[in-house]
Amino acid sequence: MLQQVNGHSSGSDAHGGESLREDLQEFLGGEAPLHQLDDLTKVNPVTLETVLRCLQARYTADTFYTNAGCTLVALNPFKPIPQLYSPELMQEYHAAPQPQKLKPHIFTVGEQTYRSVKSLIEPVNQSVVVSGESGAGKTWTSRCLMKFYAVVAASPTSWENHKIAERIEQRILNSNPVMEAFGNACTLRNNNSSRFGKFIQLQLNRQLMGSSLLVPRAQQMTGAAVQTYLLEKTRVACQASSERNFHIFYQICKGASADERLQWHLPEGAAFSWLPNPERTLEEDCFEVTREAMLLLGIDAPTQNNIFQALAGLLHLGNTRFADSEDEAQPCPLMDGAECSVRTSASLLRLPEDPLLETLRIRTIRAGRRQQVFRKPCSRAECDTRRDCLAKLVYARLFDWLVSVINSSICADPDSWTTFIGLLDVYGFESFPTNSLEQLCINYANEKLQQHFVAHYLRAQQEEYTAEGLEWSTVSYQDNQTCLDLIEGSPISICSLINEECRLNRPSSAAQLQTRIESSLAGSPCLGHSKLSREPSFIVVHYAGSVRYHTAGLVEKNKDPIPPELTRLLQQSQDPLLKVLFPADPEEKSQEEPSGQSRAPVLTVVSKFKASLEQLLQVLHSTTPHYIRCIKPNSQGRAQMFHQEEVLSQLEACGLVETIHISAAGFPIRVSHRNFLERYELLRRLCPGAAASPHGPPPDEGRSASREALGS
Numbered sequence: 001m002l003q004q005v006n007g008h009s010s011g012s013d014a015h016g017g018e019s020l021r022e023d024l025q026e027f028l029g030g031e032a033p034l035h036q037l038d039d040l041t042k043v044n045p046v047t048l049e050t051v052l053r054c055l056q057a058r059y060t061a062d063t064f065y066t067n068a069g070c071t072l073v074a075l076n077p078f079k080p081i082p083q084l085y086s087p088e089l090m091q092e093y094h095a096a097p098q099p100q101k102l103k104p105h106i107f108t109v110g111e112q113t114y115r116s117v118k119s120l121i122e123p124v125n126q127s128v129v130v131s132g133e134s135g136a137g138k139t140w141t142s143r144c145l146m147k148f149y150a151v152v153a154a155s156p157t158s159w160e161n162h163k164i165a166e167r168i169e170q171r172i173l174n175s176n177p178v179m180e181a182f183g184n185a186c187t188l189r190n191n192n193s194s195r196f197g198k199f200i201q202l203q204l205n206r207q208l209m210g211s212s213l214l215v216p217r218a219q220q221m222t223g224a225a226v227q228t229y230l231l232e233k234t235r236v237a238c239q240a241s242s243e244r245n246f247h248i249f250y251q252i253c254k255g256a257s258a259d260e261r262l263q264w265h266l267p268e269g270a271a272f273s274w275l276p277n278p279e280r281t282l283e284e285d286c287f288e289v290t291r292e293a294m295l296l297l298g299i300d301a302p303t304q305n306n307i308f309q310a311l312a313g314l315l316h317l318g319n320t321r322f323a324d325s326e327d328e329a330q331p332c333p334l335m336d337g338a339e340c341s342v343r344t345s346a347s348l349l350r351l352p353e354d355p356l357l358e359t360l361r362i363r364t365i366r367a368g369r370r371q372q373v374f375r376k377p378c379s380r381a382e383c384d385t386r387r388d389c390l391a392k393l394v395y396a397r398l399f400d401w402l403v404s405v406i407n408s409s410i411c412a413d414p415d416s417w418t419t420f421i422g423l424l425d426v427y428g429f430e431s432f433p434t435n436s437l438e439q440l441c442i443n444y445a446n447e448k449l450q451q452h453f454v455a456h457y458l459r460a461q462q463e464e465y466t467a468e469g470l471e472w473s474t475v476s477y478q479d480n481q482t483c484l485d486l487i488e489g490s491p492i493s494i495c496s497l498i499n500e501e502c503r504l505n506r507p508s509s510a511a512q513l514q515t516r517i518e519s520s521l522a523g524s525p526c527l528g529h530s531k532l533s534r535e536p537s538f539i540v541v542h543y544a545g546s547v548r549y550h551t552a553g554l555v556e557k558n559k560d561p562i563p564p565e566l567t568r569l570l571q572q573s574q575d576p577l578l579k580v581l582f583p584a585d586p587e588e589k590s591q592e593e594p595s596g597q598s599r600a601p602v603l604t605v606v607s608k609f610k611a612s613l614e615q616l617l618q619v620l621h622s623t624t625p626h627y628i629r630c631i632k633p634n635s636q637g638r639a640q641m642f643h644q645e646e647v648l649s650q651l652e653a654c655g656l657v658e659t660i661h662i663s664a665a666g667f668p669i670r671v672s673h674r675n676f677l678e679r680y681e682l683l684r685r686l687c688p689g690a691a692a693s694p695h696g697p698p699p700d701e702g703r704s705a706s707r708e709a710l711g712s
């Protein structure tokens, strides 16, 4: 293009203009400032480098939202910017004739989804997929969107309806502090990290405004439903160094009244081994906010008291330490002081003390044709595992129960809503020095979502070309099906092999599992080899990068075994809450007591997760998806700091690099007619006889003028 311009320079003399020479100088020097580009697919050319430079320029200019085709990229500002989320700004986006013409913002996505629901054009239901790594701003974004909908989707017809709507919205918003108190924790990467995934379905109902059918329809929020995924329950009993347990434990220890301290056996300054780093004071430690929100969700004070007492019981359980037994035939003795912990824990959980201790220390085995019962003292390590398992079991059931209570409080009668907007806030792609089943599940979910995204993005591209009247150009793009086949395919895949090990219930070493995976799936191009690793592992080449998964403990984690004695013990509790969490249910036995010889399908972690993922994707497929990719500009959580390498790896992990490649596979350079004329108007002036305006492009933004410039 430069040569072309230079090539025409003699022509410029023909027009004789000093001014033309000056214009040329300006043309050669002046690209549109990068920070003004609202859409990453419009940087020219679309490459990783230009995209990164554009994001950095915008971040430096305090511009945190940028479009990338059908995706919104949200850079975490790491500083409060109240005016960016004010109710006035919400109203501005809500009232704008074309919100997409305003600056990119989460409110644009909010308003677009809301209008699409209102338009009743199929598919009416909408979903917003919010992704990004830990600390990137997913929870913040989802919360902001919920507040936005609470404002715009609350325009009922009567005062009475208004009050009902307000109550529902308040409850929906109140579900956030409760779920965060019980499901979030302070990690190395985020002080308020969600340790579970969630899909919130905001249920809307069509309202007729006034009596005339011609008056525009509104959609009013009538309720919501929450679905959660993969709570990191291991955190209850095991926290990485410098991390913390779930916020709620710190809240009760810091916020309990004097009476409650007595009742829950939580004296000031008491030390609990499952409560590391209690000296750190976080904004999230606010017990009062959680209590208030629980109350508004219908969890009354006695029930709350019951919950907190059970949690205190778990903390005391964590202080129960075992010593090695000198005689294998005898149960492990308790360490000094642990007797008191068991007693307190038993009294708070309202369990009989001796059976609690016995269950922790003695395993019952059924064997032989007659299923004779044998009692075998556990090793110290086994006692620890059983203690931790008991705590995880209680906490996971409590969390699920809370979610169900929240749902019954916010969920609308199925007849009272017709449409919905779904907000999906999931863990982003993970790759740590050691990766196990949790990362495999999370990355598997990300692969599924990425495939969904690529299919949608390619379709959107083709539609755009058609609308532009461009010649049909099939964007050939290889999606991530090969990787998904490796993880979940039939008949043999990583999931099926791990499940098979659980079903056969045979002793199997980590090295054997590695060999089985490598030999059975050797043909997959997405299975990498781990020659350098000392520990048994396998590598999966994900769309976002290669991840090495260690096979040690994988099968056991997948089984997630719950000794049946533990469930039976909890069913004996006199505590009203535990009675609800552990009802005497005959079905439970079949789930939790898989017999070694049984061929019945075992409900493994992977198979449950796969089923819930399929259900989620079915819902997503039935909606129009919107994507928000949250990016963390630096890992220190500091404002005004942009680390290019960190951002780049996130662009890869959240699939934005893919978007860029797809854009480049189609038409990598996209400029509106108006911008094109603004930039290349000069070409028309270089062309002898062209009637170019010295004042810039004509106002019609027309194609013909652009063609003329191209032809010159």
Ligand SMILES: Nc1ncnc2c1ncn2[C@@H]1O[C@H](COP(=O)(O)OP(=O)(O)OP(=O)(O)O)[C@@H](O)[C@H]1O
Pocket: 076, 077, 078, 079, 080, 081, 132, 133, 134, 135, 136, 137, 138, 139, 140, 141, 189, 190, 192, 193, 194, 195, 427, 428, 630
């Ligand atoms: N738009 C924003 N404006 C100001 N601060 C923000 C914004 N988004 C995020 N933050 C800050 O970043 C922190 C981390 O954000 P958030 O908890 O939403 O991350 P996340 O992606 O949900 O992380 P995780 O996966 O660990 O739950 C917030 O606590 C907040 O301090």
